[in-house]
Amino acid sequence: MRLLLRNDAGEISLTKYFVGDDPIPPYAILSHTWKEGHEVTFRDLMDGTGLDKAGYDKIQFCGRQAERDGLPYFWVDTCCIDKSNPVELRDAINSMFRWYQDAVRCYVYLSDVSTVKRKANDNSYQYTWERAFRESRWFTRGWTLQELLAPTSVEFFSREQKKLGNKRSLRQHIREITGIPNAALEGARLSQFSNTERFLWIQCRQTKVEEDKAYSLLGIFDVEMPLRYGEGSTSAFKRLEEEIDKLNKCLRDLRSTDPCDDKKRIEDTKGGLLVDSYHWILKNSDFQQWRDNQQSRLLWVKGDPGKGKTMLLCGIVDELKKSIIKTNLLSYFFCQATDSRLNSATAVLRGLLYLLVKQQPSLISHMRKKYDHAGKTLFEDPNAWVALSEIFTHILQDPNLSSTYLIIDALDECITDLSKLLAFIVEKTPVSSRVKWVVSSRNCLDIGKRLGKVGQRVNLSLELNTESISMAVNIYIRHKVLQLAEDKMYNDKTRDAVLAHLLANANNTFLWVALVCQNLEKTLRWNAVAKLSAFPPGLDSLYERMMEQICNSDDADLCKRILALISIVYRPVTLKELTSLVEMLDDIADDLASTREIIDLCGSFLTHREGIIYFVHQSAKDFLLTTASSTVFPSGREEVYYAILSRSLQVMSRTLQRNMYNLGSLGYPAELVTQPDPDPLAASRYSCVYWVNHLCNWIPNASIDHSLDLQDSGAVKSFLEEKYLYWLEALSLCKSIPEGVVSVARFEAVIQERANACALIKLVQDARRFIMYHKWAIENCPLQAYASALVFSPARSLIRGLFKKEEPRWITIKPAIEDEWGACLQTLEGHSDAVNSVAFSHDSTRLASASASASYDRTVKIWDANSGACLQTLDVTQVEIDVNSDFYGCLARCLYTRGRRGASPGGITWYLFLTRYLIHPVS
Numbered sequence: 001m002r003l004l005l006r007n008d009a010g011e012i013s014l015t016k017y018f019v020g021d022d023p024i025p026p027y028a029i030l031s032h033t034w035k036e037g038h039e040v041t042f043r044d045l046m047d048g049t050g051l052d053k054a055g056y057d058k059i060q061f062c063g064r065q066a067e068r069d070g071l072p073y074f075w076v077d078t079c080c081i082d083k084s085n086p087v088e089l090r091d092a093i094n095s096m097f098r099w100y101q102d103a104v105r106c107y108v109y110l111s112d113v114s115t116v117k118r119k120a121n122d123n124s125y126q127y128t129w130e131r132a133f134r135e136s137r138w139f140t141r142g143w144t145l146q147e148l149l150a151p152t153s154v155e156f157f158s159r160e161q162k163k164l165g166n167k168r169s170l171r172q173h174i175r176e177i178t179g180i181p182n183a184a185l186e187g188a189r190l191s192q193f194s195n196t197e198r199f200l201w202i203q204c205r206q207t208k209v210e211e212d213k214a215y216s217l218l219g220i221f222d223v224e225m226p227l228r229y230g231e232g233s234t235s236a237f238k239r240l241e242e243e244i245d246k247l248n249k250c251l252r253d254l255r256s257t258d259p260c261d262d263k264k265r266i267e268d269t270k271g272g273l274l275v276d277s278y279h280w281i282l283k284n285s286d287f288q289q290w291r292d293n294q295q296s297r298l299l300w301v302k303g304d305p306g307k308g309k310t311m312l313l314c315g316i317v318d319e320l321k322k323s324i325i326k327t328n329l330l331s332y333f334f335c336q337a338t339d340s341r342l343n344s345a346t347a348v349l350r351g352l353l354y355l356l357v358k359q360q361p362s363l364i365s366h367m368r369k370k371y372d373h374a375g376k377t378l379f380e381d382p383n384a385w386v387a388l389s390e391i392f393t394h395i396l397q398d399p400n401l402s403s404t405y406l407i408i409d410a411l412d413e414c415i416t417d418l419s420k421l422l423a424f425i426v427e428k429t430p431v432s433s434r435v436k437w438v439v440s441s442r443n444c445l446d447i448g449k450r451l452g453k454v455g456q457r458v459n460l461s462l463e464l465n466t467e468s469i470s471m472a473v474n475i476y477i478r479h480k481v482l483q484l485a486e487d488k489m490y491n492d493k494t495r496d497a498v499l500a501h502l503l504a505n506a507n508n509t510f511l512w513v514a515l516v517c518q519n520l521e522k523t524l525r526w527n528a529v530a531k532l533s534a535f536p537p538g539l540d541s542l543y544e545r546m547m548e549q550i551c552n553s554d555d556a557d558l559c560k561r562i563l564a565l566i567s568i569v570y571r572p573v574t575l576k577e578l579t580s581l582v583e584m585l586d587d588i589a590d591d592l593a594s595t596r597e598i599i600d601l602c603g604s605f606l607t608h609r610e611g612i613i614y615f616v617h618q619s620a621k622d623f624l625l626t627t628a629s630s631t632v633f634p635s636g637r638e639e640v641y642y643a644i645l646s647r648s649l650q651v652m653s654r655t656l657q658r659n660m661y662n663l664g665s666l667g668y669p670a671e672l673v674t675q676p677d678p679d680p681l682a683a684s685r686y687s688c689v690y691w692v693n694h695l696c697n698w699i700p701n702a703s704i705d706h707s708l709d710l711q712d713s714g715a716v717k718s719f720l721e722e723k724y725l726y727w728l729e730a731l732s733l734c735k736s737i738p739e740g741v742v743s744v745a746r747f748e749a750v751i752q753e754r755a756n757a758c759a760l761i762k763l764v765q766d767a768r769r770f771i772m773y774h775k776w777a778i779e780n781c782p783l784q785a786y787a788s789a790l791v792f793s794p795a796r797s798l799i800r801g802l803f804k805k806e807e808p809r810w811i812t813i814k815p816a817i818e819d820e821w822g823a824c825l826q827t828l829e830g831h832s833d834a835v836n837s838v839a840f841s842h843d844s845t846r847l848a849s850a851s852a853s854a855s856y857d858r859t860v861k862i863w864d865a866n867s868g869a870c871l872q873t874l875d876v877t878q879v880e881i882d883v884n885s886d887f888y889g890c891l892a893r894c895l896y897t898r899g900r901r902g903a904s905p906g907g908i909t910w911y912l913f914l915t916r917y918l919i920h921p922v923s
């Protein structure tokens with residue numbers, strides 16, 4: 001951008017063009033409406049002409065007003081853009097919103113509003129500036145919409161250059177004139193207003209050039225697109241809407257969880273956030289140093305289990321939201337070890353990115369190119385970390401990134417790839433001075449060592465802030481006891497006894513207090529005081545006592561079984577899923593209220609919210625898996641894996657059948673499928689995705705009598721024979737076909753190792769070929785499991801034979817297919833043109849395919865050799881690849897047939913040879 005500078009003599013000159021990282025001095029900006037032929041242009045200023053034009057007065061006004069406000073620099077659109085330079089014009093239009101946003105002051109000059117009272121007609125003197133203000137042309141123009149919304153400070157001036165008020169003082173008028181809600185006028189992020197609402201704001205406004213009506217919205221939607229003057233308004237709006245749709249689709253695919261919802265859920269499940277119990281942090285000197293000192297980039301909050309770190313970070317998020325200016329970004333993520341969707345480094349980056357892009361949509365530009373090639377898999381496949389960390393790095397380096405706060409809670413609960421996440425934080429913290437980080441964890445030596453490498457770090461140890469924590473916990477105790485006393489109608493004596501016990505034994509541990517109070521909620525009023533001695537100090541002692549109580553209760557076996565199961569499932573299960581997995585709950589399978597009651601009996605280990613069962617705290621799960629392991633798993637964990645496997649097979653056998661969601665046609669696309677209510681898969685969803693995992697975990701033990709076995713006559717084989725195809729449909733409905741592909745491969749490996757059952761092994765091998773070959777079709781259209789998958793399988797495929805009855809009857813002439821599965825394992829579809837090279841990685845887990853010649857699609861794709869998922873698409877224009885040279889270990893040429901199997905135009909069928917460990921180039 002180029003600014004104007006007013007010197008002491010009142011002379012105005014243009015500055016140099018600021019590019020890249022050039023620091024731009026604080027400046028004021030003018031907003032006005034243009035008058036044809038009267039405006040001073042860039043050329044005028046360069047040639048020293050235009051001083052006699054009427055528009056020059058406005059420029060001088062802006063310069064003088066800026067000087068009064070202590071700003072020597074200012075910007076006026078008529079003369080600061082060289083419109084004869086198309087590149088500069090394009091960049092200016094795409095950046096204009098930000099220029100207005102970054103201005104310290106925006107002066108709106110209203111040439112048609114006068115403060116001089118004058119006679120409107122013969123007998124009236126009521127023509128005041130307010131009415132002229134309401135009717136001003138400024139409110140009817142397209143570009144002035146962003147000039148009203150983008151800057152924080154907007155001041156309005158009359159024709160006589162007299163100040164009329166500002167955006168805040170004139171809010172009521174502006175709202176009535178424009179229909180724009182107060183929140184938007186007060187600077188709320190525009191991304192929080194719906195598209196329809198934002199389009200409405202421009203509807204009645206006009207622009208001189210018709211396309212500008214759409215182009216003037218680019219900043220309001222925070223998207224970029226090339227300008228094509230002459231395309232017409234319809235086309236410009238169409239392209240704008242397409243751009244917005246692409247943005248929304250990318251954002252939808254990026255979202256694996258919404259950390260805003262996670263925060264709310266965590267607060268709700270933990271009984272609500274008590275402001276008085278975290279407010280101490282605002283006065284803490286370490287926190288203040290981190291917040292106020294530009295050099296302090298990272299705050300590490302550390303403390304023992306249950307000391308209130310998570311709730312403290314929830315509080316910090318709330319406080320930052322209140323105190324930071326609206327253009328700043330705030331993104332956060334709460335790791336939870338008990339939930340596989342929230343316990344990996346990839347999940348953390350994905351969640352942080354999601355919130356960042358939601359607030360500043362233009363940041364999506366850093367992922368769009370890759371995303372446009374790879375789609376959702378970019379964020380999900382095994383290489384997601386590589387892609388996400390690269391995108392994140394670009395965002396952190398983006399000069400347009402607003403000041404940003406990034407908050408990650410519970411690093412110690414990041415189970416997968418914590419070291420990668422730590423390395424990333426350590427490496428990226430110094431990258432941008434506009435980004436501040438807060439992370440929390442337990443007192444882990446390893447985390448401390450890694451974070452110790454960050455120079456600009458502040459450590460905040462809860463154990464070293466005993467006084468503050470003690471006061472915070474005492475406030476919490478008083479709050480909880482008052483609540484209990486009210487709910488349970490304690491008399492004063494009981495209330496005081498409970499209060500005294502908690503104050504004396506809490507040891508500055510919030511969680512201990514929370515657990516005791518949870519227990520007291522279930523204790524009869526008359527028994528409360530006597531029961532207090534059952535709550536010894538210390539978390540582990542408390543858990544032990546809770547376990548003892550469970551063991552002595554009437555429902556001990558059931559509670560222990562539920563606790564064991566919840567400790568080892570791969571994700572939190574729903575109440576319905578739980579009833580299907582625990583035999584002892586059979587009698588109340590349809591009675592969710594009773595299941596809830598039983599969960600409540602499991603001491604204070606478990607809690608449930610919106611039908612999903614969670615551990616009350618990670619430390620509860622840790623306790624069950626370690627200290628209480630022999631109580632909860634008296635016959636070892638294998639026995640519980642077995643039970644889950646066995647029950648999973650039962651529930652799937654009961655519920656899986658053809659067309660469970662009543663889809664209208666065989667080609668019904670998976671992306672349009674919505675979950676019916678009631679959901680036929682509600683009880684078996686977990687089992688469908690994870691039964692093979694439990695089978696792999698289970699090591700048959702001769703001492704236990706298993707009715708289920710891996711023999712030719714066993715239940716596993718019967719399940720596959722009777723339900724395999726319905727299971728594939730269910731996996732597709734659960735959007736879990738890639739997991740299914742990996743499961744069947746694992747299954748095959750396990751069964752070859754463990755079972756002495758030829759028929760079962762053959763069946764599983766056939767099942768594996770079936771899912772690999774038809775993965776794409778079934779994943780995209782669930783019912784294709786019964787159509788193309790069957791019809792295009794070899795005549796002697798065991799699965800085809802078993803499910804012959806499901807083949808569409810109306811296909812009377814069936815394609816001639818080989819008798820046996822051929823050399824083709826699966827079809828990898830994705831390149832839009834011919835492929836000229838492929839190569840396996842050294843460990844055979846990855847396959848690279850290149851369509852890299854000039855006339856091809858100029859991409860290299862990396863595939864997971866097991867699941868066939870496309871992991872990454874590399875743009876060959878960016879990656880220098882000589883297709884004839886060594887690449888990715890070795891390059892192999894493969895046979896391919898274009899469009900075989902009637903694949904999509906340009907689709908390619910690859911023959912991946914069974915002997916893939918022995919890659920030899922073939923012509």
Ligand SMILES: Nc1ncnc2c1ncn2[C@@H]1O[C@H](COP(=O)(O)OP(=O)(O)OP(=O)(O)O)[C@@H](O)[C@H]1O
Nearest residue numbers: 270273274277305306307308309310311510511514
């Ligand atoms: N400010 C607060 N307001 C309300 N409840 C709180 C607050 N701080 C702590 N608690 C209570 O204490 C419990 C433990 O707090 P929290 O989960 O934040 O501890 P933590 O230090 O993160 O534990 P861990 O490291 O083991 O995960 C919460 O479940 C909640 O019930």
